[in-house]
Amino acid sequence: MTVSAEPLETLHRSDRPLLMAATLAPLGRGRGDPCHRVTVDGALWRTTLMPSGPVTCRLVQADRYSVLVKAWGAGAGEFLGSVPDLLGEYDTAQDFAPDHPILVEAHRRHPGLRIPRTGRVFESLVPAILEQKVHGIAARASWRRLVTAHGAAAPGPAPDGMRVPPPPEVWRRIPSWEYHRAGVDPKRSRTIVTAAAVADRLEEAVALSRAEAAGRLQTVPGIGPWTAAEVGQRALGDADALSVGDFHLAAVVGWSLLGRPLDDPGMVEYLEPLRPHRYRAIRLLEVSGRAVKPKFGPRTAVTDHRMH
Template identity: 65%
Template sequence: MTASLEVVETTVTARRPLDVAMTLHPLQRGKGDPCHQRAVDGSIWRTSVQPSGPVTYRLTQSDRHTVHCQAWGEGARDLADGLNRLVGEQDECEDFAPEHPILAEAHRRFPHLRLGRTDRVMEALVPAILEQRVHGIAAFASWRRLVWKFGTPAPGPAPDGMRVPPTAHVWRRVPSWEFHRANVDPGRARTIVRCAQVADRLEKIVDLSPEQATRRLMSIPGVGIWTAAEVTQRALGDADALSVGDYHLASMVGWSLLGKPLDDAEMVAYLEPVRPHRYRAVRLLLVSGNAIKPKFGPRTPVVDHSWH
C-alpha cells in the first residue's frame, strides 16, 4: 500500500455537544462542490491541501460529543492534528448571552452550534473572491469548473467526482482565458492571482488575531471587508466576523430581529451589543430557521461574463 492510500484515523471527544455537519456547512460551495460531499450515511467527505500535501478525509459522528475522522494522502497527519479546531472543539461561547429573545431562544435550542476553523486561507479566499458581486449560483459554477480543470484527483477512496482544490502555485498560473471560460470577470481573476502570488504571507494570518488578519487580507487590492470576513469566518473560526457589504445580510438581520430592513451601518450598530459574537448571531438565525427576508422584486440576475 502506498503512503497516499494509508488511512490515518483520529477521534475527537468534545466537552460540549457538537454537530459536525452544521459546523462544516459554511465550507461547502454549492451542492456540486467537488471538494465537499455528504454521503447517504450522513458522513462528510472533504478534500484539502495541507502544508504537507493533499488530503481526503471522512468525518462521522457517533454521538453528540464524538467525531471520528479517516484521512488519506500526504496531508493526513496535518489534518488529524487540526481536527479539534476543524470541528469547533476550541470554539468558546461561554460569554455569549444575547438579550434579544429570538437570539436567546436560538442559542438555547442550538447549543451544538460550533464555529470551526480550517487554518487554510487560500481555500477560503479563492471561493470568496469568486462570490464577490455575483449570484451564488454563478460563483459556485465557476468554482466547480476551475477545481475540475486545475485541481487534482482526491487521494484514497474518495467518492466519485471529488477533487483536491488547486494550490496557490497553480492559481498563479491559471490563464486569463480559463477564468473567462469559467465566467470570472478580469477584476476577480486578477484578485485571485494577486492573492496567490503572496499566498505564503496570507497563510500565516492563522497565527494572528482576527483584527490583524483582516488588515493583512485587506492590504491586497480587490479584497474588501466582506471578503476578509468570509475568510476569517472559515479559516480562523472568527465568531465576530460580520460580512458587511453582503447583498442580503443587513436586510435579513433587520427583518429577522426588528421586523424591518436595515442597511449595513444600521446592522453594525444594532449588533454591537453581541460583539464579539456577531457572526455567531447570524449563524444562529440561519440554522434556527428564524432568518427572514421578504421578497419584493425579481431575483438578482445571473450574469454571464464568458460570452464577451
C-alpha cells in the first residue's frame, strides 16, 4: 500500500435507490483488473486518468440512497465533480415498460440499477478493442499485462497492483512486439494505435448525440458497431447501446426470454419495442441471474495470438 496526501471526499446522495456494485460492475475487466478492484470490506477501488491528472477513488455504499467517495491524486477534484454521472444519477428508467414477466420482475427487484457514465471515452475504448473477436479470458489478460507494464502507479492508498490507465500517447508508443507478447494480434494493436492518434476527437463523443457518438467512434478503422456500443454503455451512459455482433448475447437473450436461441437480426427485432432501454434490459437479466444459455459442448478454446 502506497499512501500519499489526505483524500478529497464527498457523500453522493440520491433521491432514488442506488445499487452501486451492480451499476459499476460493467466497468471492471475481470478479477485481476489493475484499474478496478473490490476489496474484502466491500469497497470498490477504481483508477482513472482525468484531464487534470491521475486519480484513485474508493467508493462505499453508505445506505440504499448514498455512496461515500474518496479520491486521491492530481485529478481528484475534477473526478469528484463527475461522481453523479459515474453513479448514473441522470440515468432514468421512468419510461422503461417491459412486458416480459422476467424483465418486469427484474426491474421491480433492482430499482437501484443505473447505467454509469464515466465520460472517459478512450479508457473504455482500449479494453473494448482488446475484446474484439477473442475469448474474454485472453482479452482481460492482455489488458492486465499492458496496463501493468505501461500504466502509472495509482496515487493514494490503492490496493497493491493497481495502476492508472496509460494516456493515448503511451498506447501509441508501445512497440508492436509488446502487443504481440501480450497476446494482441496486429489488427487490434493497429486499431488501438490509430485510435490513440485521434483520441482528442474521440473524447468529444461525450457531448454528441447517441447516433453521432457512435458515428464518431466508427470513423476509426477497426471500430465497428459492437465496439462503439461497448464504449457507449460505459463512457456515455447509453441505456440503449446494444452489442450487436457479440458472440453470446443474441443466444442469451433468446434462451432467457424465449426459451430458444436467436441470431443478431432476431435479437434486434425482438428487443425493438424496448428502445431506448435495450442495454438496460440486458443488465437486468444479468443482475437478476436470469441470463441463461445452455451448454452444448466444451468451452471455446482460448487462442494464443503470441504464436501467430
